[in-house]
Amino acid sequence: MGATETMRAVRITGHGGPEVLEPARTAVPVPRAGEVLVRVGAVALNNTDLWTREGAYGRPGDPEALSGWRGPLDFPRIQGADVAGRVAAVGADVDEGLVGRRVVVDPAVYDTEGPDANPVGLMGSERDGGYAEYVTAPATQVHDVTESPLTDDQLATLPTAYGTALGMIERGRLKEGETVLVSGASGGVGVALIQIARARGARVIAVSSGSKTGAVREAGAHEVVDRGRDVAGQIRAAAPEGIDVGLDVVAGDLMGEGLPLLREGGRWVVAGALGGYDVAFDVRRLYLHNAQVIGSSMHTPTHFALLMDLARRAAFQPVIAATFPLDQAARAQEELARRGHVGKIVMHP
Structure with missing residues (x-):
């Protein structure tokens, strides 16, 4: 894949309402050493997408400050934490055997190496996410779920919602x-x-x-x-x-x-x-x-690995409320904000 290839994406250039979500053509990201490039099959929406877009997280000592999840965002930013897809390419020092495998990405940016690390950032907030045809991720955070009976849509619902839920259940x-x-x-x-x-x-x-x-x-x-x-x-x-x-x-x-x-x-x-x-x-x-x-904020790497084990054996069936094409990201987020649905809203690039 040439470095000059472009892809469709939806990004935000500042905080605001659904109108700040802009469809764009942007360069396909190139996986660095230790990273993989994932072709996005499905990307699920979360409340964090709304709050990051609105800057609704506040800051220590200033609860009303416009802020992303863990502080100021770098714009433009491609949103979307929850990705299921297939590995399209790998960077240096990554097993070539991953290419073509169906994967779910752990979207957390962790504070340290190790199984009990804390999330201090999130794909789609502190790094570009899955409102796009392709996204890069650290190879250590890409989980092979090729054998799972769950669909791409169902797998995409897992990282933030089910990761958060399992983190709560484990910590509790x-x-x-x-x-x-x-x-x-x-x-x-x-x-x-x-x-x-x-x-x-x-x-x-x-x-x-x-x-x-x-x-x-x-x-x-x-x-x-x-x-x-x-x-x-x-x-x-x-x-x-x-x-x-x-x-x-x-x-x-x-x-x-x-x-x-x-x-x-x-x-x-x-x-x-x-x-x-x-x-x-x-x-x-x-x-x-x-x-x-x-x-309880999201999950640790240990929790996420446990979640992926549950996904491989389809221990539960995620509920899909609605699906949208990527270019209707603003409509999808408005639907999410209305809270009229049960289950998850998913987009297809």
């Missing part, structure tokens, strides 16, 4: 037979939490809006609580013994109401703030019951 030390509460249950991470928790043998109580109850139950929730009514009361009725692990992407008032529902030694894992980042709770409910509040 969820065990078979425990009762979990899943908030934001109709979203991408919510559905992933339900499916992985069920695959692990947990009892799942999900919080969702009334209109999506059926779809959330179909995803595998044992009980669904309507977030429009007395949430704490409904959870108590569904789990009179209490909750072992809260898996929460909403925070806000739910966290204050939910902590007293934890059993002795319970864990409340929070990985999002859809309901608001300013949280108040009764700290006595924490220390008197040896409970823990755990922050």
Whole structure:
């Protein structure tokens, strides 16, 4: 592949609304030493795409600052963290045998080498992503899933949503037979939490809006609580013994109401703030019951490898809500922002 070849991509040149997503022709990236070039088969959308585009992450000491996931972005930036596709070429020092293999890319930019590294950046934010025909990635972060029965669309839904979900479940030390509460249950991470928790043998109580109850139950929730009514009361009725692990992407008032529902030694894992980042709770409910509040941002390399094992044997079936061509990225993001769907939205370059 010549260095001058071009590809179709969608990029942002600044923060703003869907109108800042610009279709562009840009050079096909050349894999450096230790990297591979992936031809994108499918790219899934995430809330982080919206928040990165809007600059909605804030900064330490300045919660209202326009910022990407971990600070200022370099523009122009090609968005898209979640890629499934085939290896088209490899850089120096990479096994040629990878060419032609079907892969999923771990989109995290890690702080260090090693199995328990922390993500400090994200493909599509801190480096160019998959809203394009091709993307490069470190060979160590490309996982061969050629044998998986899942489709490219389903595989593309895994990295951010299912990676985040598995990170929460692992950090929350969820065990078979425990009762979990899943908030934001109709979203991408919510559905992933339900499916992985069920695959692990947990009892799942999900919080969702009334209109999506059926779809959330179909995803595998044992009980669904309507977030429009007395949430704490409904959870108590569904789990009179209490909750072992809260898996929460909403925070806000739910966290204050939910902590007293934890059993002795319970864990409340929070990985999002859809309901608001300013949280108040009764700290006595924490220390008197040896409970823990755990922050969880995405996954470690160990978590991601575990996720890929689950994908190879199709331990769950990701739900695809809608598909769009790449040139309709703005429409796809608007659809995501409306939150009318259950499951994941995917684009095809």
